[in-house]
Amino acid sequence: MNLNLDDLHLFVLTVQHGGISAAAKQHSLQRSKVSRRLQELEKALGCQLLIRTTRQIELTENGRLLYQQVSQPLTEVTQAAKLLSNQQKSLQGVLRVAVPAALITSNMFTLLIDKYLDQFPGVLLEVLHCQGSVDLKRENVDIQILPDGVKVINEDYVQQTLLRFPSSLVASNAYLQSHAPINALTDLLTHPLMVSRYNQTSLPDNLTLRLSSDDLRLIQHMATAGKGIALLPSILLRDALKSGELVPILVNEKLPEIKLTLIYPSRQFLPEKTRALIELLRDTFKFN
Incomplete structure (x- = not known):
């Protein structure tokens, strides 16, 4: 399984912001890029994670399971990275x-x-x-x-x-x-x-x-x-x-x-x- 941690991070951001467009806008990314990377993540895992609608996204059962398992560790990693970055600049x-x-x-x-x-x-x-x-x-x-x-x-x-x-x-x-x-x-x-x-x-x-x-x-x-x-x-x-x-x-x-x-x-x-x-x-x- 060729799993990209950046794609996992984008998945968590998408869920946290309630949609692909919102996540892309909040983090200055192209919507098409976020959508494509989420598709690559689903392909790597061999299952659907998101049900895409016009205005929002919904999690599949596999998507909820994945989010529960990875959201907290990835949030902690992000916070640690920000801490190190701020330490360098402070x-x-x-x-x-x-x-x-x-x-x-x-x-x-x-x-x-x-x-x-x-x-x-x-x-x-x-x-x-x-x-x-x-x-x-x-x-x-x-x-x-x-x-x-x-x-x-x-x-x-x-x-x-x-x-x-x-x-x-x-x-x-x-x-x-x-x-x-x-x-x-x-x-x-x-x-x-x-x-x-x-x-x-x-x-x-x-x-x-x-x-x-x-x-x-x-x-x-x-x-x-x-x-x-x-x-x-x-x-x-x-x-x-x-x-x-x-x-x-x-x-x-x-x-x-x-x-x-x-x-x-x-x-x-x-x-x-x-x-x-x-x-x-x-x-x-x-x-x-």
Whole structure:
């Protein structure tokens, strides 16, 4: 038996609306198409379901039996489909975002999250601390932001480059006054450096690393405490440099940049709450 579920659905709609024309009009279908599909259903089942008259339809005994058996399950399926469709279009529910510690501690990201929560109060935002790539579909994560150099698990995922973050070398005044002067990159050989793992690989191997951390605020704190020279994203240092808490070093040298990549499973079937955050990221970070 070659039974079409769409035809069953049309049968239920026809009974619920009291006629073929009414069902077709209510659901923006052609009357001839509905009539033809009902005939195909009767043919597949091998029995007559409807007695057609000029103004209405009547159910045969087989038609009443079929309607009793399938109307409730099909109605529930339709309601479930509508629920899923509305969930995709609504700006509510849970949105899970995986980001590295370097981004969590930045003022820019904090302001972005604050703005998103203000605009979309119906969304529960879950921010996960993840340093490596996760399988978004299997882990039920909507968006991930990763630094350059971290391999994405699934190359089929959408990947978009965010603004590059230039870095600066900084130290406290107290440290600089009590240690040998730094006039060139080679002078760093005699100083302890504090870096993140994102920019560590771009530095010469013969430098002395004293601290390597994913927590950029920790590195900044240690630099302020006079523990050495820190290499940090310039965007995090604005307040510290303005207040004189930290002092820039070798400002004319080209230093490593941290590049962030936005990752999400697919452009197709993108929920509105996810699309809204992606657009906010575009506005904030300016895609290249």
